[in-house]
Amino acid sequence: MGSQEEQLLLQEGGLLECGVEGLYTGDGSVDIKGNPVMKHKTGNWKACPFILGTECCERLAYYGISTNLVTYLTKKLHQGNASAARNVTTWQGTCYLSPLIGAVLADAYWGRYWTIAVFSTIYFIGMGTLTLSASVPQLEPPSCVDSVCPEATAAQYGVFFLGLYLIALGTGGIKPCVSSFGADQFDDTDSMERVKKGSFFNWFYFSINIGALVSSSLLVWLQDNCGWGLGFGGSPITRVCQVVVASFRKWNVEVPPDSSLLYELPDKTSAIEGSRKLEHSDELN
Template sequence: MADKKEEKDESAVAEVAAYDNELEEEETPYPYYVFFILGNEFCERYAYYGMRSILVIFLTYFLGFDKDTATVIYHVFAALCYFFPLIGGIVADSYWGKVNTIIYISFVYFLGMVLMTVSAVPQINSGQDVPGTINTVIALVALFVIAVGTGGIKPCVSALGGDQFAENETGKKQLSSFFALFYGSINAGSLLSTFISPLLRELKCLNRADCYAIAFLIPAVLMLVAIGAFLFGKSQYKEKPVSGNIFTEFCGASWSGLRGKCKAETKDKEHFLDYADQEKFSLKRLTEFKYVYPIIVMYLPMPFFWALFDMQGSRFVLTATQMDGVFGSVTIKPDQMQIMNPILILAFLPLFQSLIYPCFEKIGFSMTPLRKMSGGQLITALA
C-alpha cells in the first residue's frame, strides 16, 4: 500500500511539474526590446565596415603610403580589432558589466570615428589642400581608438542579446531566431556601407577631387545613432551580475595545472588539469576546461584562413585598382568588390533558416549549433 501511495505521489508531482513547464512555455513572451540591440548592431557594423571598406584606398591615395605599408597598417588594425575583445570581455565580466561596458566603450569608438573624419580634412595641415604628417598621425591614432572601441564591445553585444531569453524550449527557439536576425543585421550594415562608402569617397569636396571626410563622417554619425538605439532599451535589459571572467579563470586553472604537474612526484593522472588546485577551482569547472583544449587544436588553422580572407580588403582591393571594374553594364569600384560576402550571407541565411535546417529536422537530424559549425567548416575546407 505504501509503495502504491508513493507511486501516486510521484505521478502527481510529475503532472504538476509538466503543467508548470507548459504554463512557463505559454508565458514566455518574446523580448521585443532586443530590437534596440539589433538596431545598435546594424548601425555599428555600418560604421565599422563603412570606414574599413575604403581604408586601404585612403591610406594609399590620400595619406600617400606605399601599397605594402598600407597593407601592413590595414592588417595590424584588423588584428587589434580581434585582440581587444579579450580585454572587453574581462572588463565586462569582472568590473563594469555588459551594459556599461558597451555604453562607455561605444563613446570611445565614436571618438575614434570622429578622429578618422578629422584626419581626412587636408586643411588641418597648415591650411593646405594636400594632407601631411598631422593627417597621418591623427589617422593612426584614430585607427587604434576604433580598434579599442569595436573590439571592446564585440564580446558584449551578442552575449547581452542572448541573456534576454528564457532558458526553456520556447526561449531556445526565440534565441535561435534572434541570432539569425543578429547575423542578418551585421551583414545588412556591411552590405549597405560597402556599397555606399566608395561612392561617397568619389565626391568632390574641400577643394579636392575626392571626399574621404564625408565617407568617414557618415559612419561616425551612424555610430552615434548606434549608441542612441542602445540607450533607448537600457532600462529593459536583463543583465547577469558581475562574477569574474571565464577566460582569466581558464588561464589561471591551466597555469595551476602545469605548475602542479611539474611539482608532482608521480605523474600518473590523465590530464594536466587534474593537477590544478582543487580548492581554488571546482571539479566541475576543471572538467569543462578540459574540453577547451581539443577545440583549441581544431581552431589552430583558423588564423591562416582569416589572414587570407581579410586580404579581400587590402591586396585584393589594391589589385582591383589596376582593373576597369566593368561587369556587363555595371562598373564595380575597387573597394566595392568586398560586397559579395554580405550579399551571399543575406541570400543564404533565410534559405538555411526556413528551408534547409527544417528539412534536416523533419528527417530526425537535429541541427545543433555544433553541427552547423562543423558543416560550415567542412564546406569551407572543400571550397
C-alpha cells in the first residue's frame, strides 16, 4: 500500500510540474473562484472579444457625450458659455480621477473581473438616466421664445448631472482594469501566448480608435440632426419602457376577436411623436 500511495503522489507531483507547460498556466493566474487556470478551459482569445467590445463601447459613449456636451448645455439647458465650459471640464476631470477608485478596488478587494462588472452596470444606469433626461420633455426646460430662454429647474439639472456623474464613476472602474484584464488572458511563460498578447493590444487600441471615430462623427451628427435622445441612445430605451409598462397595465385585457384591432391605432401616424408606426405582425398578435 505504501508503495502505491508513493507512486500516486509522484504522479500528482509530475502532473503539477507538467502543468506549467501543459494543463495549467505558469504565471500563477487563478480563475474567478481562485483556482489555478487550466489553459484549455479559459483565457487566451476566448474572453478577448468581450473585453475589446467593452472598451470600444465605453470610448464610444464617452466621446459621444464629451464631444458635443458644451453644445447640449448651452442649447438645451440654456447655460452660458462659461458655465457650460466649466461643467464640461469638471466632468472630464472627474472621469480621469475616478480610475483611482477603480484601481484600488480591483487591486485590494474585488479583482478586475468584478470591478469591471460592477462599474459597467453603473455606467449603463448613468447612460439610461442621461438618455431619459434628453428624451422626456418634462426633464428639459421649455424652448426659447423671442430670445427668452427659461433656465432648467433644479430637478432637471439633478437628473441630467446624476446621469453624467454616474458615467464618470462608471468609467473609473473600466479605464484602469480593462487593458490589464485583457493581458491577464495570456500566459507570460508561454512564448506563443506572449505573441498573442502583443496582438491583443493592437486590437485593443484599434477598438479605442474605432469608438472615438464613430462617436466623434456619426453620433455627433445624430445629436445635431436627429435629436439628443437618439444620440445618447434614448429612443430604443424609451420604447422598451413603454412596452413593459403597457404589458403590465394590460395584463388581464382580453384579446378581441378581430385581429385588426391589435394594429396599434387606426390613425395614420404613430402614437409616439416623431416615430414611425408599428408594422402589423401575424406572428406576434
